[in-house]
């Protein structure tokens with residue numbers, strides 16, 4: 275069996291054209307994704323590179339060799355650049371750019387060499403440029419988007435096939451007297467190498483879409499500034515926790531946390547400092563919660579916490595810790611001045627014996643928060659309305675020692 279190289283090349287050209295068109299369509303919607311732009315340029319370079327290799331019947335052979343192989347090197351480099359952007363948000367390392375420059379120089383220097391030696395060494399140049407792309411996905415992207423694994427595997431396959439091609443060419447000069455020569459060894463290695471690179475191209479598009487879908491999901495459920503859940507997600511999680519608490523016959527605590535005199539922070543130190551305080555506050559609270567607790571921003575400088583399986587005394591203990599930690603928080607404004615902040619908390623507890631809706635529990639926590647604000651701020655108050663008889667009201671002055 276022999277493989278007809280011009281036909282393979284035509285198939286590869288059509289494949290890369292299809293991929294490039296697909297990327298062009300994707301880019302119209304996702305034009306702010308530098309990794310996709312880089313990958314698209316890589317595809318154009320690969321497409322042009324193969325076109326140049328195929329065009330040696332009409333253009334001078336030296337031009338076809340230099341431009342064809344140089345553009346393929348550039349295409350692989352752009353693929354790697356896209357992966358650096360996507361996974362590390364970093365530019366290409368200088369040594370990789372130097373490796374690309376050396377490869378192109380090598381291609382020019384080897385123009386007069388026999389075809390089999392040139393094929394072997396140029397294939398190794400491709401391998402050198404492919405390996406960092408595989409390594410970066412294995413090290414930094416293996417547990418990210420699943421399609422990235424396909425990118426790593428296909429690019430790894432391409433590197434192996436090109437390595438085999440290099441050895442095969444070196445050992446079988448007769449099969450490599452001309453690029454378009456029909457031979458099984460040259461045909462198979464050529465096909466494997468460049469089909470794999472094309473496969474990586476399609477997998478990368480899927481990986482970008484996977485990432486965009488995850489980011490959209492996060493945007494819909496999370497608060498952009500603090501990274502915690504948003505109001506609608508908190509509401510849904512509270513209803514879910516109450517339902518579970520009823521089934522398991524365990525209490526559920528709900529807390530509203532509100533920063534005290536936050537307007538003053540904005541007025542005195544500026545909005546950017548206000549934002550930094552909100553982020554530091556979210557971090558401080560999150561550090562003290564269990565994995566099963568739910569924490570989110572309900573609006574402005576107000577946050578909600580759902581504590582499943584936690585009664586009033588457990589919740590108060592936690593809230594006093596949070597209150598103390600927020601008081602001790604060290605945030606500096608843009609010119610280095612310390613910013614002090616305190617937090618008030620309103621707690622309401624759902625008794626599994628008397629079911630309550632999420633909305634009503636929220637309302638109770640809000641009333642407790644109102645009491646905390648009017649009682650002097652920097653304190654924790656527990657809802658003590660007639661309906662909440664199961665859990666006794668517990669009040670502790672700011673800074674009071676809480677029983678462990």
Ligand SMILES: Nc1nc2c(ncn2[C@@H]2O[C@H](COP(=O)(O)OP(=O)(O)OP(=O)(O)O)[C@@H](O)[C@H]2O)c(=O)[nH]1
Pocket residue numbers: 499532533534535536537538540544545546547548549552573574575647651
């Ligand atoms: N920097 C920043 N400020 C915000 C954000 N959301 C809301 N705010 C500000 O938070 C402040 C809330 O002010 P108020 O509702 O008067 O509450 P407060 O000053 O904390 O007073 P008390 O709650 O009564 O202690 C307003 O100045 C809002 O502009 C945000 O995302 N970033």
